[in-house]
Amino acid sequence: MTDEAWRAIVGNDASFDGIFYYAVKTTGIFCRPSCKSRVPNKANVRVFQYALQALEAQFRPCKRCRPDGLRLPDEEWVMQIEQWVEEHYSETLTLGKVADLFHGSPYHLHRTFKRIKGITLAEHIQQTRIARAMMELTATNRSVMDIAVAVGIPNAAHFATVFQKKTGLTPTQYREAASAMNQKPNGGMERGAN
Numbered sequence: 001m002t003d004e005a006w007r008a009i010v011g012n013d014a015s016f017d018g019i020f021y022y023a024v025k026t027t028g029i030f031c032r033p034s035c036k037s038r039v040p041n042k043a044n045v046r047v048f049q050y051a052l053q054a055l056e057a058q059f060r061p062c063k064r065c066r067p068d069g070l071r072l073p074d075e076e077w078v079m080q081i082e083q084w085v086e087e088h089y090s091e092t093l094t095l096g097k098v099a100d101l102f103h104g105s106p107y108h109l110h111r112t113f114k115r116i117k118g119i120t121l122a123e124h125i126q127q128t129r130i131a132r133a134m135m136e137l138t139a140t141n142r143s144v145m146d147i148a149v150a151v152g153i154p155n156a157a158h159f160a161t162v163f164q165k166k167t168g169l170t171p172t173q174y175r176e177a178a179s180a181m182n183q184k185p186n187g188g189m190e191r192g193a194n
Helices: 001-012 051-056 074-088 095-101 104-117 122-139 145-148 158-166 171-184
Strands: 021-023 029-031 045-048
Touching: 001 029, 001 145, 021 051, 021 104, 029 051, 045 051, 074 095, 074 104, 074 122, 095 122, 104 122, 122 145, 122 158, 145 158, 145 171, 158 171
Parallel strands: none
Antiparallel strands: 021 029, 021 045
């Protein structure tokens, strides 16, 4: 990448639109130089002369600047966000951060995610974290605090409150109940009980 191309990216220079496109390896998204998204780490940027080259290299078009001239279907955009959350749920996640990473406005992301999934992005993140915590509580002997940190809720009291609200049990009660179920014959299913 030339210094001139990098300056165009940093400066959102529209005069370079159509001359080149840039892709960010960490997000898998490509943009026009004029895109108003956050300035990427220079080491993660690849430059392409044509949008088709970026598509062929498996980069997705940005929802904000639409470098391919097309609009990514909302369902596909939401699916990509869901997949990303599955891999990054332990990080500090905000609507603004996710919207920025996926090149959309927070308002549009919130509205679109809720329309397609029936829940907000924040609720999805929380469900993902609690589901992972449930797995950790049944499959490991890690402390509740360690699990809370591992799933992205580093405040143990807040984690316990959220967990109980979602499951009806505290994390410790959940672990004990799961352990008791695993010790019963037939995986906890008692046959013939009336």
